[in-house]
Amino acid sequence: QEKIKIGVSYPTPTHAWAAGMNWHAEVAEKRLEALYPDVDLILVNSPDPSAQASALEDLVAVHQIDALVVLPFESEPLTDPVLNVKKSGAWITVVDRGLSQPGIEDLYVAGNNPELGRVSAKYMKGRLKDGDNIVILRGIPTVIDNERFDAFMEEIKGSGINVLDHKHANWNRDDGFQVMQDFLSRFPDIDAVWAQDDDIAIGVVAALKQAGRDGNGMFVVGGAGMKQIIKGIMDGDDLIPIDVLYPPSMIATAMDATVAHFKSNGPIAGRYILGATLITPENAESYYFAESPF
Amino acid sequence: MSAETSASAAIIEAVNISKSFGPVPVLFSVSMDVRPGEVHALIGENGAGKSTLMKILSGFHEPTSGQIRLDGEATDLPPNGAAEQYGVVLIHQELNLAEQMTVEENVFLGREVTARGFLDRASMRATVQGYLDEIGLDISPSDRISDLTIAQKQMVEIVKAVSRNARLLILDEPTAVLTEAETEVFFRQVEKLKANGVAIVFVSHKLAEVKAIADRVTILRDGQWIDTRPTEDLTPDTMAQMMVGRELSDLYPPLHEADVDAEPVLEVDNLYAPGVDNVSFLLRKGEILGFSGLIGSGRTAVFEAICGLAPIESGEIRLFGKRVGLMTVAEARDLGLAYLTKDRKEKGLLLDKQMRPNLTLFALPKFVRNFAIDRKAEERALERAVRRFDVRARDTAITVDKLSGGNQQKLLLAKIMECDPKIVVIDEPTRGIDVGTKQQIYHFIAALAAEGVSVVVISSEMPEIIGICHRVVVMREGHITGILSGDHINENEIMRYAAGLKREELH
Amino acid sequence: MISAPERHARKPSRRYALDLKTLGPALALLLLCVIGFLLNPAFVSEGNLTNLLTRSAFIGIIAVGATFVITAGGIDLSVGSMAAAISGVMIIVMNNVVETIGTGVATVLLGCGLAIVLGIGAGWINGALTTKGKIEAFIVTLGTMGIYRSLVTYFADGGTLALNFDIRGTYRPVYYDSFLGLPFPVWVFIGVAICGWLLLSRTAFGRYCTAIGSNESVARYSAINVDAVKTLTYVIQGLCVSFATIIYVPRLGSASASTGVLWELEAIAAVIIGGTVLKGGYGRIGGTILGALILTTIGNILNFTDMISNYLNGTMQGLIIIVAVLLQRSDWRLGKSRKT
């Protein structure tokens, strides 16, 4: 009996969020393959866009997949390769980063990057007053980073909160630590930090503690929903009081829906946009996965 | 003295040594012994197997068959110079110094003096300084080898040899680039070692030196042992005859009288360059012009500047009557001016390449047809060069570093001549070349001159300068002290100019 | 003038040893292909082999240039970033001329011409800084690597530069179409490889590169213009990067900061796996091509099986590279007895 082959392609995890995504993908693979013996999910990760394009070619040429779940490294470079997969007749599910040309994918599952920036800014506005100073540590220069940053700046405009400077900390703890150290040397008065990402936030907190500037109502806003951070929120941490969700489990959602396309009767095609929920001590428990690496 | 030494037992004995490199046999059942307090010379044509035998005696090569006896006991010498632990030290024919390191570091390499685990640099430096002072070499222990002239490097090798506590010191052509004065200094060191009971093996092509210093002489020809005899029984002529296997006619060709009215092909006026201090001279068509002087007197520096290998500070150069400015080496070559370096290892040959690419490298544009290198033409050139210069390689496919020293030198000469120069500058033309070939090279130079090629010979061998040059320029400390011609070309006169005892007003 | 000594015919044995060394990479590649076939017979399907060849074209073309640089004793770490920067500028310029000269072949040709000019220029800068500036090639190209990488980020404003959609239509065939059953990039690869091979092993220039890498002062004393030849190797490297870029851009139609990341290491690895010596003086274009194919095949095979954790791809890759090179040491069996 012919199996239904579904390729799942995403970037090689090099930071915690992606690792979480990988974990969710692997869990979903086992669960779905156990549930449907005639479904074979093939997970492939790639270190750069060009390698991902190659991986897509291999999925078609070698595995002759019936459907593709893809989290593109970048939108532009993968549009054509995904289009080629589409031309082979496969069903296409795109996750997180949309393609640059509409209508290729049958199903789109994504988090909401601008919303993440906006929610963070709204929280800042709620806690800070006119004339307060913040610094921003951005991610790796990419479209995602730009979307989050632009939405944040848009939202914060006119609030009277000063953004002293913003530097790239590459979604990396070490860079977060160093950039924050330098911000602290440079600016004597900082009231809050937008770290955009939980990994950066961890580095920022270490720098704040080292400099002894973690008191006086100082707080850091990260993002994504790392389990240590959520744990901290549950325990009432002052320094990182909240988090903004950007769930790595979205890949599992996409895999479920793709399998459902072959297995269920209901229509599946369309767009699922997950919200950028604000995680607070009140709702933190429901976003905590103890076994996930993230 | 030799009577006593012949009585004492040998330190080292080579018994029926044979050696092949792969399938190529190089030595055939050679035997030789060396006794304490004697200087044992080893002579033979280029490629006869002298260096190979010396490497076997010091453990660098393993013999294919035969036995080494150390103090009468058969011994397997350890490789890579570890035989030094038995007191056996080899100074290689090819300079064996780490270029980026200092004199002191090289002299003590592999047997540093340490105190509590750290280097005792002061004492090492003092020791080296002592040796340098003793032989009157004007360099500092902290000078880098790469900054030294090749003769200075050779002297450093000698310091290295002398400074070791050797029982058996093997010197493979130590005097090839030394002037007579330096050779004398070196001989004094040898005498001293000899008096201390050190056994010395001395390889050289300078038969007069052999006659002067050796107690016994062993002759090799084509890898075969020919004879071992006390030096008293031999003259340089008989030695040459035994080496080559035939009677040698006159070493130097008859000197054609130079045409004093021939047009000048190279005129140099008031040249200043690094190491060159206001040099002016003139070279005529068909002339053989010698350059003589002590170590570091600037002979090389003059021609490196003229041929575009070193910068010129000021001065005028006219080539074939036309003023030339700063030339690149390629431009000089295209104008018919070629320079042959004396440093064949660092500047002359690509040691890890075969003979063919080495031969044609300098004149490569000549071998280009339709944008590609014409390999057939290269092969033909190689065949021609091998014949013309008697380059002896039993296997033409070996890399150049495996050629014997003299054959490397011949290949280098062939390489320069490949571009058919109208003016050729030869720096130490017969470095490491055997008498037979030397004679051929002298005739070759004379023939070139007769054809109208102008030849500059820079040489530290006084007889050579005297034997083949029409005129001789003597240099000292970067400037010309005298230009000799005719009957004035004799050893005495040259030495006086070279030592600065006499000086001509040239301008 | 002098008697010719009898010449012994001793060539065959050496040739044989040399051949083993030359064959090494080829054997390694063959072995990989067998492994690929055993893992999944689809490995030898025409589609997969075509993909493999096309993919190796990028690294292969760049590695051909790197062979020259390395043979002449240099190194170029900037190629990956250079490719990204050239793609970026190409895309910006092509997008900008749409209004004046449209989205036709002219625009694409303009883009390609520009790429070539930029590649040559970038190569020349590397070369000039190394030779005239007398800075170690490693530092120069590490510097330009950082510069080009950050310039493309700057041009793209941190995001991605995308080629105009209509131009992409015109340009697409350059990557995706075939001629005589082989995709165009493969033809470009073959062309570059043949030219490179001719240049390195059949011309005076190639000989000069080898001589300089073998011993720079011997080269200088042999009337070789060392600085010019060295600079030219970097220019050739730049040109190769241009060609790689020209076939890369239609593939993904975009450029970003992540374009060409680590290509420099891959290219150098391909060169060295192919038998060229990193310190210079000995270069083999044929080996480089095989090296590029080996690297691409390793990646391809790893996409073929999910027997090993994805995380361990790097481990497999590293092991295979080391083993592949270890295998081609022709002398490892001769073993102990050698002292020299």
Next chain:
Amino acid sequence: MISAPERHARKPSRRYALDLKTLGPALALLLLCVIGFLLNPAFVSEGNLTNLLTRSAFIGIIAVGATFVITAGGIDLSVGSMAAAISGVMIIVMNNVVETIGTGVATVLLGCGLAIVLGIGAGWINGALTTKGKIEAFIVTLGTMGIYRSLVTYFADGGTLALNFDIRGTYRPVYYDSFLGLPFPVWVFIGVAICGWLLLSRTAFGRYCTAIGSNESVARYSAINVDAVKTLTYVIQGLCVSFATIIYVPRLGSASASTGVLWELEAIAAVIIGGTVLKGGYGRIGGTILGALILTTIGNILNFTDMISNYLNGTMQGLIIIVAVLLQRSDWRLGKSRKT
């Protein structure tokens, strides 16, 4: 008897030139500091200078090891990944022994001891593959780089390995505490630098490294055990990586696939900026230290100003590196006339 000619006044000038070359990196660093101060006086605040020194300790310590490897004519690309892998294994093991030996100093010492053993082992593997396996160091360490990097990803399941919170409490002071006003990492840095300097320039071993890098066959003919010395340089490199790891782990108490990325390039750059020659034969620990400080200072300065677009950080970094090295060419002013 050869008349010693009156010494020409050529030597003093050589000495002077040498000094300029040695001073080059120091001058470059000074210049950078002045620029930093002009951009923002807070640059010279005690806090920032301490941060700067502490930060440069990682690269600095690794670069000391790299100086040995490079001086002996080798190269090690695996150091960054090695650091990541060692941190990872350290963390896993320390977390696992909590139940048996608790979260005290013993556990931390165990972790540190393990790091040292691993570093020595990893260095030895690199060394043995290069010398016994006769594979180019570039390929060996490119291979092990991939292997270690992917192993740490595997251990961390692609994410982050975090040190047990209580152990972190015990271990923290190693990074954050000071002695005589200087943080511990700086002391370690100073210690490693002094040992490295003594080893390279005051012991026979250091001379052997230089000799091997300068001319391997000369070294071999001087009865130096070339393979052993070369292997030992890689072991020293591994040991230095261990030390760097030991002070790195307490900083954030975690390791991930992105730990130590590009440290190899930074370390090599530091070594070469410091004046060591990439082809081997000449090494300077003092210069390496300055090189590491220069690199860290560049990054620090760029965080101190918002005059230039963030995207152009890499451009500035590249330019500054090239210019810093260009400045220390002592002979560039002598200018045109020299062709050599």
